[in-house]
Amino acid sequence: MAISTAHPLDLPRHQAFWSLQAGGWLAYFALGSLQAVAYGKPAGYWIVPFTAACTGFVATAVLRQLLRACWRLKPAQLAAAMVLPMLAASTVMNLTSRAVMLRFCEDCAPANHLEFVAHSLGYIYVVLAWVGLYLGIKYYRQFQDEARRTLAARSMAHQAQLKMLRYQLNPHFLFNTLNAISTLILDRDNATANRMVQGLSSFLRHSLDNDPMQRVTLRQELDALTLYLDIEKIRFAERLRIETDIDEDCWRALLPSLLLQPLVENAIKYAVARQVAGGLLRIEAEHDAGQLVLRVIDDGPGCSSLEGNSLPPGKGVGLRNTRERLSVLYGEAGGFSVRNRERGIEVTLRLPFETSQTLGD
Known part of the structure; x- marks a missing residue:
């Protein structure tokens, strides 16, 4: 009893x-x-x-x-x-x-x-x-x-705020993708148009089906990011070059779902699309003193109005949303910084290094 x-x-x-x-x-x-x-x-x-x-x-x-x-x-x-x-x-x-x-x-x-x-x-x-x-x-x-x-x-307010930030898909991305599909159809390149439609469908399904409150491993995050990049590769072909440098123990680290997508989208919009020769997009991850450090780097023209760690007014909606998500989820334990490099921009995210084992799952 x-x-x-x-x-x-x-x-x-x-x-x-x-x-x-x-x-x-x-x-x-x-x-x-x-x-x-x-x-x-x-x-x-x-x-x-x-x-x-x-x-x-x-x-x-x-x-x-x-x-x-x-x-x-x-x-x-x-x-x-x-x-x-x-x-x-x-x-x-x-x-x-x-x-x-x-x-x-x-x-x-x-x-x-x-x-x-x-x-x-x-x-x-x-x-x-x-x-x-x-x-x-x-x-x-x-x-x-x-x-x-x-x-x-x-x-409830935090969850609503996170969902709002998470579901703010950039209308420019949808417009550009649909416009590219329309162009391919007019050029009678139906096979490529079909691949782009399937890629867009897979990405949107993943975005809408995933719970914005759910965290995923970095490997799952990059798999989801690949769905987005596959669409952009069809648009930009050889103009879009991608590199990754991920520490081995970072693959199992947990982070909010689709955290990197707005940063990658921002880099493609302002660095790759504005250059005739395209550009390089680099994604890095390392484990540093109990934190997961993520970097999204491009070799574009940079941003002359970027002062210190403050974002330029009227630009970088994806960057602001990402910074806000980190603030709501982690408070002072999270970090967000953006700076001009000799060529291009580097966005750095810092969040507690957690895995399913450390959380007791």
């Missing part, structure tokens, strides 16, 4: 209250019984703390209903509304327990009204402690609920 080890505060509210209520007053009864033994009370005196505990159990259950009804009041108003009910609960506990106590101590009856009032307040500290504990737990659970809602809302 399975034994539940759930913490009382983790139980549903109704169940948690009655578990704590029963446990608390049972502990109060046990403490009262031990005190009776310690002070040499006669046999059967346990009935006095038992009566006080039972009365307290019922009285505080009523107080709970009043607290729930007044919960939306301001703290000062809530305190004022509970003064009389708390005094009444203390008085009831005192009257019932003292009625039983008189069986063991006839001299314990109050001699006058003032003594009666003083005795009636004898249990006020117990009631105050119960109310304080109840309010503390209730405020704690309310804080926990608000924290969970905030985290859930933040998580």
Whole structure:
């Protein structure tokens, strides 16, 4: 038989209250019984703390209903509304327990009204402690609920933001590809047009079927990138030259799906397409001090408006999206930089080096 080890505060509210209520007053009864033994009370005196505990159990259950009804009041108003009910609960506990106590101590009856009032307040500290504990737990659970809602809302916002960034396919790429297919059809090069349509179909299917929240290995990322590059190779033929330099242990590293595609697309658009002779596209990956370092390098004309690590205004949408994805996913643990080389531009991404083994999959 399975034994539940759930913490009382983790139980549903109704169940948690009655578990704590029963446990608390049972502990109060046990403490009262031990005190009776310690002070040499006669046999059967346990009935006095038992009566006080039972009365307290019922009285505080009523107080709970009043607290729930007044919960939306301001703290000062809530305190004022509970003064009389708390005094009444203390008085009831005192009257019932003292009625039983008189069986063991006839001299314990109050001699006058003032003594009666003083005795009636004898249990006020117990009631105050119960109310304080109840309010503390209730405020704690309310804080926990608000924290969970905030985290859930933040998580949903991050996921929506990542999906938006991930699904922003460059319209220039689609336009250029469809335009190239149309030209091939007009030139009656149906075989090449068909290959380009199939390549575009495979790339779009991969882009839309992949969950943007899912991470893939670098090998899977480059396989997906090949689908995109196959289309561009048909467009540019020998003008597009591709090189890769991947450290052996980087193939299994995890990264967000299609992270490199916008960077490669940006390099082709601004470096390869603008040069009659085309250009070189180089992709590098290395493992450096617990980080996966990715570089996309071209040998194009560079960007004269690039200052430091800031992107030029109005350009590089793919670069901005990639930087934003890294920021949302990794925060300060990720890094993005772009710089002009002697010839061309180098974009460097840094993210934690993680594999399926390090994540415990």
